[in-house]
Amino acid sequence: MNAPAAAPLAYQVTPSTDPGNAERRAAVLAGELGFGKHMTDHMVSIAWEAGRGWHDARVHAYGPLALDPAAAVLHYGQEIFEGIKAYRHADGSIWTFRPQANGERLQRSAARLALPKLPVDEFVESLRQLIALDHEWVPSAPETSLYFRPFMIATEAFLGVRAAQAASYHVIASPAGAYFAKGVAPVSIWLSRDYARAAKGGTGAAKCGGNYAASLLPQQEAYAQGCSQVLFLDPVEGKYLEELGGMNVFLVYADGRIVTPELSGSILEGITRSSILQLARDRGLKVEERKVSIDEWRDGAASGAITEAFACGTAAVITPIGEIKGDGFTIGDVNAPAGEVTMAIRKELTDIQYGRLPDRHGWLLRLR
Structure with missing residues (x-):
């Protein structure tokens, strides 16, 4: 299910128009971040169909996904995900750690779950696209980061047991503090x-x-x-x-x-x-x-x-x-x-x- 070689995806970028974004972001970053509790303002979405490949790459306001009740992910569990972080350095720049390795692992997971393989370059680009709009969400306090959650789900609506012919890839992100409540402790x-x-x-x-x-x-x-x-x-x-x-x-x-x-x-x-x-x-x-x-x-x-x-x-x-x-x-x-x-x-x-x-x-x- 490898996608054929193609030109890089062109993203349609639609910034959120919610006037409360800045106030909400400031309040979240000033408080206890925890892990996975708060989401940034935007997300990435890319569609895939058999015979067409990856298309309709978008960065848009974070919000609910619309799924048909018969979508394969809901019945047969065709779903994979990744976890990767962005770190703010002392000079204000933003970096991530070994994203190619995460992209390659996503491909291996896709192969095992009979899902399409997203090219590694497109995986990395999806992180760049989200950071372009949500870079202010990357915290700067010690031991904090922005946690990306890329994931892929089968979206074809059918009730037969076979690999889905339609899927979607998304990236959401969440500012993160310590994973365990006690921080770095045994x-x-x-x-x-x-x-x-x-x-x-x-x-x-x-x-x-x-x-x-x-x-x-x-x-x-x-x-x-x-x-x-x-x-x-x-x-x-x-x-x-x-x-x-x-x-x-x-x-x-x-x-x-x-x-x-x-x-x-x-x-x-x-x-x-x-x-x-x-x-x-x-x-x-x-x-x-x-x-x-x-x-x-x-x-x-x-x-x-x-x-x-x-x-x-x-x-x-x-x-x-x-x-x-x-x-x-x-x-x-x-x-x-x-x-x-x-x-x-x-x-x-x-x-x-x-x-x-x-x-x-x-x-x-x-x-x-």
């Missing part, structure tokens, strides 16, 4: 043994809504146990670490190793994950991508072989894991301080994103 994680995030041969490697919907019930259990997130084990043997509900997981060993579960087809290949692996190599740490059992984590923490654990993702960046809880056991201590390696890598990564350190890997792209 969190408690609940180990789910009754549920799997994704099955072997399923959609675990794609960033689609169904994977996250499957995590919501065990996430509720995690909250009931006083935990911030849920950790899933592999769907086959039920003993190897996979990922959290929305983040990848890392373990730091006393002998200078940093270990993360290998990509198995049921684990999402995180952009932050791959960036951490590169920064760890740069530091001289031995990087291992392999199977890691929950028993190895428990025994390693008890013996001192494993000294730190953290989770990572675009929204939360890097979050220290203080403890992992399950039925009848606890690993770690939520009151322990965040690990030295964890916080050093987090600082380096965020310093690159905010322009405080040189971008030696060419990860940043200026949007404005």
Whole structure:
């Protein structure tokens, strides 16, 4: 379902005429941003049809989508999305981080969900187009950013089970503060043994809504146990670490190793994950991508072989894991301080994103 080579899309830009936009923006940026609570004034929309390809690219006022009740996304879950941020640097310029990697992952997700592939250049351009109108929404306070949510849905109205012949791509954005209410502090994680995030041969490697919907019930259990997130084990043997509900997981060993579960087809290949692996190599740490059992984590923490654990993702960046809880056991201590390696890598990564350190890997792209 690759779109044929074509000239770059021409955008129709229709600025919002709501007179309250400036006042609303000022009030939002002056308050507690949280995560995903407030949307900017505009959004991007691009249509796709089989035989015609991508067309009708628009930037317009943020607002509801009109969908036929028979639209395929509502019945068969043909939907994918991405998460990527814009950062305001000290000189006022606005940059994003590794957008090509996000565009490529969106294409992989599209292939798995039988949706059309948006060209990577058009993915990047859609971010530029939205920033052109909503650049004043990018906050400047420490640890803040503008979070983009690009997504694609199947829009063809039909009730037969087949790949839709019409789809739409959109980008919305939200000013973001800390993902967790306590900010950068060690969190408690609940180990789910009754549920799997994704099955072997399923959609675990794609960033689609169904994977996250499957995590919501065990996430509720995690909250009931006083935990911030849920950790899933592999769907086959039920003993190897996979990922959290929305983040990848890392373990730091006393002998200078940093270990993360290998990509198995049921684990999402995180952009932050791959960036951490590169920064760890740069530091001289031995990087291992392999199977890691929950028993190895428990025994390693008890013996001192494993000294730190953290989770990572675009929204939360890097979050220290203080403890992992399950039925009848606890690993770690939520009151322990965040690990030295964890916080050093987090600082380096965020310093690159905010322009405080040189971008030696060419990860940043200026949007404005």
